[in-house]
Amino acid sequence: MLFSKLCQVATYTSLLLIGSSVTNAAQATQAQLANQGRTVHMGIILFPGFEPLDIIGPLEFIFSVSEKFPIKLYMIADQVGAVSAVPPGRAHMAGPQFLATHTFQNTPKLNILLKPGGMGDISMVEAGNTVIENFIKQRYDELDYLMSVCTGSVSLARAGVLKGKRATTNKRLYNWVTSNGPDANWVPSARWVEDGKVWTSSGVAAGMDMTYAFLKMFYGDTVNENFNTLEYAPLLDSRTDPFAIVHNVTGRDDGNLTSCVTPAGF
Amino acid sequence: MLFSKLCQVATYTSLLLIGSSVTNAAQATQAQLANQGRTVHMGIILFPGFEPLDIIGPLEFIFSVSEKFPIKLYMIADQVGAVSAVPPGRAHMAGPQFLATHTFQNTPKLNILLKPGGMGDISMVEAGNTVIENFIKQRYDELDYLMSVCTGSVSLARAGVLKGKRATTNKRLYNWVTSNGPDANWVPSARWVEDGKVWTSSGVAAGMDMTYAFLKMFYGDTVNENFNTLEYAPLLDSRTDPFAIVHNVTGRDDGNLTSCVTPAGF
Numbered sequence: 001m002l003f004s005k006l007c008q009v010a011t012y013t014s015l016l017l018i019g020s021s022v023t024n025a026a027q028a029t030q031a032q033l034a035n036q037g038r039t040v041h042m043g044i045i046l047f048p049g050f051e052p053l054d055i056i057g058p059l060e061f062i063f064s065v066s067e068k069f070p071i072k073l074y075m076i077a078d079q080v081g082a083v084s085a086v087p088p089g090r091a092h093m094a095g096p097q098f099l100a101t102h103t104f105q106n107t108p109k110l111n112i113l114l115k116p117g118g119m120g121d122i123s124m125v126e127a128g129n130t131v132i133e134n135f136i137k138q139r140y141d142e143l144d145y146l147m148s149v150c151t152g153s154v155s156l157a158r159a160g161v162l163k164g165k166r167a168t169t170n171k172r173l174y175n176w177v178t179s180n181g182p183d184a185n186w187v188p189s190a191r192w193v194e195d196g197k198v199w200t201s202s203g204v205a206a207g208m209d210m211t212y213a214f215l216k217m218f219y220g221d222t223v224n225e226n227f228n229t230l231e232y233a234p235l236l237d238s239r240t241d242p243f244a245i246v247h248n249v250t251g252r253d254d255g256n257l258t259s260c261v262t263p264a265g266f
Numbered sequence: 267m268l269f270s271k272l273c274q275v276a277t278y279t280s281l282l283l284i285g286s287s288v289t290n291a292a293q294a295t296q297a298q299l300a301n302q303g304r305t306v307h308m309g310i311i312l313f314p315g316f317e318p319l320d321i322i323g324p325l326e327f328i329f330s331v332s333e334k335f336p337i338k339l340y341m342i343a344d345q346v347g348a349v350s351a352v353p354p355g356r357a358h359m360a361g362p363q364f365l366a367t368h369t370f371q372n373t374p375k376l377n378i379l380l381k382p383g384g385m386g387d388i389s390m391v392e393a394g395n396t397v398i399e400n401f402i403k404q405r406y407d408e409l410d411y412l413m414s415v416c417t418g419s420v421s422l423a424r425a426g427v428l429k430g431k432r433a434t435t436n437k438r439l440y441n442w443v444t445s446n447g448p449d450a451n452w453v454p455s456a457r458w459v460e461d462g463k464v465w466t467s468s469g470v471a472a473g474m475d476m477t478y479a480f481l482k483m484f485y486g487d488t489v490n491e492n493f494n495t496l497e498y499a500p501l502l503d504s505r506t507d508p509f510a511i512v513h514n515v516t517g518r519d520d521g522n523l524t525s526c527v528t529p530a531g532f
Contacts, residue, residue: 042360052329053496056322059362060470063318063351066360073360082348082365085329094308094332094339096325097365099348172495204326205498208471229438230319231509232471243497246529261527263512 028220035218039070043110043139045132045155046077046100049087049120054149055098057208058114061215064226069219074102074110078131087119104135113143117150117170117204125154125180133159147199147214149207156198157181166195170203171247189244189253191235202241209235212264224265233261294486301484305336309376309405311398311421312343312366315353315386320415321364323474324380327481330492335485340368340376344397353385370401379409383416383436383470391420391446399425413465413480415473422464423447432461436469437513455510455519457501468507475501478530490531499527 028036042062044055062071077083077100085095115136124132136159140146148156153169154177156162162184169177169186178186187193192201192210201210212234215223227234239256294302308328310321328337343349343366351361381402390398402425406412414422419435420443422428428450435443435452444452453459458467458476467476478500481489493500505522 051326052322053326056318056326056362059360060317060319060322063359063361066358067356070358071360073362075362090333092332092336093329094325094337095329096322096339096341097367099363099365101363171497203495203497205474205496228509228512229469230471231437231469233508242499242529242532243494246494246532263508266508266512 028222032218032220036069036220036222039072041072041074041109041111043074043076043102043107043113045113045115045135046075046083046098047118047120047124047132048084049090049118049123050083050085050098050116051118051150051204052085052096052098053204054116054118054152054207055114057205058147058149058211060230061208061211061223061226061232064230065215065219065223068222074107075100076102076104076107076135079103085118088123090119104131109142110139111143112145112147113139115146115148115152115155116207117148117152117154121151121154122176125158130158136161143197145197145199145214147201147210149201149210150203151177153177153200154180156200157184161198162200165198166193167198167200168193168202169200171241171243171249172203174247174249188249188251189241189256190238191241192238194238202243206243208232209238212236213238216264221265227264233263235261294488298484298486302335302486302488305338307338307340307375307377309340309342309368309373309379311379311381311401311418312341312349312364313384313386313390313398314350315356315384315389316349316351316364316382317384317416317470318351318362318364319470320382320384320418320473321380323471324413324415324477326496327474327477327489327492327498330496331481331485331489334488340373341366342368342370342373342401345369351384354389356385370397375408376405377409378411378413379405381412381414381418381421382473383414383418383420387417387420388442391424396424402427409463411463411465411480413467413476415467415476416469417443419443419466420446422466423450427464428466431464432459433464433466434459434468435466437507437509437515438469440513440515454515454517455507455522456504457507458504460504468509472509474498475504478502479504482530487531493530499529501527 082097084097086093132155150170166185168190191206201207244252348363350363352359398421416436432451434456467473510518
């Protein structure tokens with residue numbers, strides 16, 4: 001609790017003192033400069049019943065950053081065309097349709113692959129549909145980074161790429177997801193988890209906080225201005241996970257509720 | 267600052283004491299019960315260069331709530347089909363395409379209309395394209411609520427429906443938007459503003475906080491479980507707007523930086 005309060009007072013004091021004149025003075029590393037200069041091929045998997053914010057949370061910030069650094073986007077599904085967020089069997093729901101631009105067959109080599117979650121994950125597992133798991137398994141070695149949001153980690157687990165790795169997932173469906181990946185080291189209290197090239201986030205909105213940490217690592221502090229333009233104050237401490245409490249996840253750690261949410265760079 | 271600290275300690279204490287057994291005991295009002303029972307016709311305007319999270323921030327929560335309450339969604343554009351978030355003239359950017367299901371001509375009567383923002387707003391104003399402003403003007407009287415996110419308020423202002431009303435907008439483009447609506451009462455420090463049936467939010471991510479306040483007003487505390495399932499901790503105080511400081515908005519009020527971000531209902 002003490003750190004939480006100190007953090008908040010300190011950051012807001014700096015806001016009031018410095019205002020918009022603050023600059024992100026930290027130098028980019030050589031690796032970050034190289035990332036800024038190379039074209040990143042980014043794939044996002046679409047499937048019926050995807051969770052819209054699992055995709056657009058991360059993609060909003062990637063879209064913004066793509067104004068200054070080269071990123072090519074591949075929206076990947078069974079076939080090119082519209083894919084609905086409305087889950088199979090729930091036609092009464094009011095969900096958007098996103099356009100798939102590539103298929104599991106014709107997507108070129110990727111640097112980063114994101115697997116979102118959604119109620120469609122449950123439908124696919126129940127139907128024994130392994131097309132996404134197979135795609136992840138096929139592409140794993142070529143990727144620099146593999147990311148999932150929410151229940152999206154179920155596909156990573158079933159593809160076998162979480163074996164021995166630390167990972168997290170949606171906290172309401174924690175038991176269901178983790179039962180699909182008994183060989184992973186699941187972290188009950190985590191907004192997101194990074195283990196080598198695999199980044200997994202907790203449910204839905206957590207994907208935005210993971211994306212801030214990821215883009216800051218990948219491109220450097222220059223991404224702070226994107227998050228401030230988009231008026232998103234990211235959670236900075238990946239261990240802060242009040243939703244593990246809300247959903248009463250077994251084995252949770254209640255010691256890290258810092259909730260330090262402030263504009264990026266302050 | 268004092269309120270901020272008290273708020274945070276109190277809410278986290280309640281989380282630790284009560285855990286997932288907390289219930290939203292507050293009774294819904296008669297108006298909220300009526301809203302839960304009626305079919306809500308919800309329109310969202312699409313245009314080239316829309317900001318993805320301006321739409322999916324609010325829509326993610328509306329989508330979730332539509333599992334239990336009847337909502338019909340209309341994605342509205344010039345013509346049915348794919349609409350790109352990539353702004354005119356910025357083909358190098360990595361943005362998604364959303365599917366428009368209805369046109370400005372064939373959309374039935376709406377209860378709620380949402381106008382997102384995005385760089386496309388600037389293109390439209392510069393090109394003298396008034397199709398969206400005209401649609402808002404035509405539909406204003408039939409609406410129960412008109413909402414905008416980010417620069418989306420520029421269309422409301424130019425449609426003339428903000429005359430004499432309190433409103434807010436994106437803080438980085440605050441001067442541009444407000445110069446398009448000299449007869450509105452713009453609020454420099456606000457995460458969102460409600461004035462009668464018009465709700466306007468600050469930039470991009472602020473649309474999610476406005477949507478929590480709106481859905482809680484409209485349906486009652488029952489929406490808390492949706493926000494907790496989606497692991498989004500909304501900002502509860504509409505006056506808390508650190509981004510007015512980040513972007514140095516003239517006339518800002520620095521006295522309301524409570525930053526009380528906790529799971530809904532705690």
